Amino acid sequence: MNTRKYLLPAAVAGVLAISLSACGGGGGGGTSTGGGDASLDGRGPITYVQGKDNSNVIRPTIDKWNAAHPDQKVTLKEQSDQADQQHEDLVQHFQAKSTEYDVVSVDVVWSAEFAAKGYLQPLKDKMALDTAALLPATVKAATYNSTLYAAPVSSDGGILYYRKDLVPTPPKTWDEMMGMCSVAKSNNIGCYAGQFQKYEGLTVNAAEAINTFGGKIVDDSGKATVNSAEAKTGLGKLAEAFKNGNIPAEAITFQEEQGRQAFEDGKLLFLRNWPYVYNLAKTDGSSKVKDTFGIAPLPGQSGPGASSLGGHSAAISAFSKNKATALDFLKFLTDPEQQKFFATQGSLAPVLSSLYTDPALVAKLPYLPVLLTSIQNAVPRPVTPFYPAVTKAIEDNSYAAIKGEKSVDQALTDMQAALQAAGAK
Amino acid sequence: MSTEVPARSEATATPTAPHRMPGRESADRKQVTQGRWASMLLLPTLVLLAVVIVYPVINAVTMSFQKDAGLNPVTGFFEQGGFAGIDNYVHWLGQQCNGQACPPGTLGSEFWSAMGTTFFFTIVTVILETVLGFWMAIIMARTFRGRSAIRAAVLVPWSIPTAVTAKLFFFMFAFEGIINKLLGTQILWTGSEWPARWAIIISDVWKTTPFMALLILAGLQLIPDEVYEAAKVDGASAWQRFTQITLPLVKPALMVAILFRTLDVLRMYDLPAIMTGGANNTTTLSILVVDQIREGFNSAGAVSTITFLTVFLVAFIFVRFLGANAVGAATSSGKK
Secondary structure (H helix, E strand, C coil): CCCHHHHHHHHHHHHHHHHHHHHHCCCCCCCCCCCCHHHHHCCCCEEEEECCCCCCCHHHHHHHHHHHCCCCCEEEEECCCCHHHHHHHHHHHHHCCCCCCCEEEEECCCHHHHHHCCCECCCCHHHCCCCCCECHHHHHHCEECCEECCEEEEEEECEEEEECCCCCCCCCEHHHHHHCHHHHHHCCCEEEECCCCCCHHHHHHHHHHHHHCCCCCECCCCCECCCCHHHHHHHHHHHHHHHCCCCCHHHHHCCHHHHHHHHHCCCEEEEEECCHHHHHHHHCCCCCCCCCEEEECCEECCCECCCCEEEEEEEEECCCCCHHHHHHHHHHHCCHHHHHHHHHHHCCECCEHHHHHCHHHHHHCCCHHHHHHHHHCCCCCCCCCCHHHHHHHHHHHHHHHHCCCCCHHHHHHHHHHHHHHHCCC | CHHHCCCCHHHHHCCCCCCCCHHHHHHHHHHHHHHHHHHHHHHHHHHHHHHHHHHHHHHHHHHCCECCCEEECCCCEEECCCECCCHHHHHHHCCEECCEECCCCCHHHHHHHHHHHHHHHHHHHHHHHHHHHHHHHHHHHCCCCCHHHHHHHHCHHHHCCHHHHHHHHHHHCCCCCHHHHHHCCCCCCCCCHHHHHHHHHHHHHHHHHHHHHHHHHHHHCCCCHHHHHHHHHCCCCHHHHHHHHHHHHHHHHHHHHHHHHHHHHHCCCHHHHHHCCCCCCCCCHHHHHHHHHHHCHHHHHHHHHHHHHHHHHHHHHHHHHHHHHHHHHHHCCCCC
């Protein structure tokens, strides 16, 4: 029979379906470390690329630079406010070896991938950057294969929000905090919550639990080392708290915002969240805990817990023609004056430890001293060029463990195998 | 026999008739010129289609036979993977990672469950939407006051972008959301498998039933009233009129509507991606493709090609099934 007649419309329908998914484009790779030596001394106008500047932080900063450097002006290229789209935009430009982007803002978890693909200019020798004044964890997150690839610009860490009307002194350790859950029970509220929905936030929380109890997801050479007794203790604490109800069952659906709302509604005794919650919980009209909450470093094994690290770094494209100017701009961004402006104008946590005790800044951002402890004890999420696969391995298996679908042992065995399959071996 | 297919505008393909009569010839020439004109006018569109549809498809297929860039452990840099043969396909279809079964927590381990989830969503939502859409179409086909207002109102869910719908339902199905409040329940809608699946199905049905309803409505309005009147005179009951007249006559339109919906839902992405992030066994093939794009383009090329072939196969079965019926209805004799 004449199947052609049916084949064509079917083919068209199918083709329409695929054309959506096929627009990823291009191959990966390339080991080039970028242009010749000439570009290292290159000076001239450059372009700085970052996500949407919602709180008007970077424009005034660039204006200031341009006023001082009329012959080496910086042009801002704003991307969308979606992290995935920013990543995609950067990859497309890097793959095309575009000279259009000179300095790019990278999320801390992207730097290893970009470095391993040869997209970023290593910051060594002539291009070296003095990191003495920077918080060590932020430098570690921008370092791949013992080489620094980006300048930390902003940081972030988890802190513990607690109800000071119910528990006068915040818990220092995890076990102490779990001991205080009887207070929550007698007040008929939930005890502790973080971010446990299956998304990047779960990687952050699971990594904190594992790191806090001395486990390591990936070691310094990039090998998966998560199947350890320490990691088992850490993840086991989360699973146990879910099981005995110290973490309320609904927390499995919590991202940052749901947790914040529950805490502001007075339904939680402890909440692990980012510093942004502080101002909202203080000022939100609907917040019932305005004057009754306090903040503390994350509870740990015996002292402060190991927070995961957030934030952004600035890196120089390997294909930039004016790297000398670019390096100067990097130094300018990490300068105390700019860092202070980022903190006051955009509530971005500085990368210079000295600023965390600056009285003017602390007056404006009262959480800074607590955040400093958090970031000083922070462990970056795995620095690996396979980050998307690594974070999936962590998310999927820790989700199964905290839901009780898998034993913690099995979850860590699977996580280890999945990390190795992802390339971390 | 294929030669029996009613001649359409394909006349230009066979311009030579055995007997050439003077008047006929000029008509033929006219047709040939017209045909040339037609193809020239169509050319820009065809080129455009080739660029935006054919090229990406071919590119995706080519990529799917390449290895993804791998890390050179000595230098710490990525290197091009080279030709992969069918490795990427073996990886997905056999769920093999580096020569062994993909461990849980890798995209490779989710292929068949994603395939199953996709088909589960397809079957359940299409059935629900067809039944509800039919019901809505029958109501809308009646004449009553405010009919056009109802027709317009029904379109509202359809006109809202899917991502927005997904976000709306995400908030409604939250633990503290309105659905739990209204039902007086404490269900973790997005936190366990079956509630999550039903949340997605409900959202999808809410959003796309109007689309079905309108397509079916168009079919219903083609049925002349006389047929119903004649049936009434013959003493057919309401049920008989529905099964003997409405259903057979609306079938072509219904089939087209079902085909569209099926193809659409086979590439479902936004609803599960936004509502659950693919957790709790709600990962569809499209989510798998997009997640894999972040991990490696070439392997993503393979899984998108597999998705393409799957959709193609379903479409083929449908069109063949549909086409047979359309021909049967049109000629009603001869071919079986």
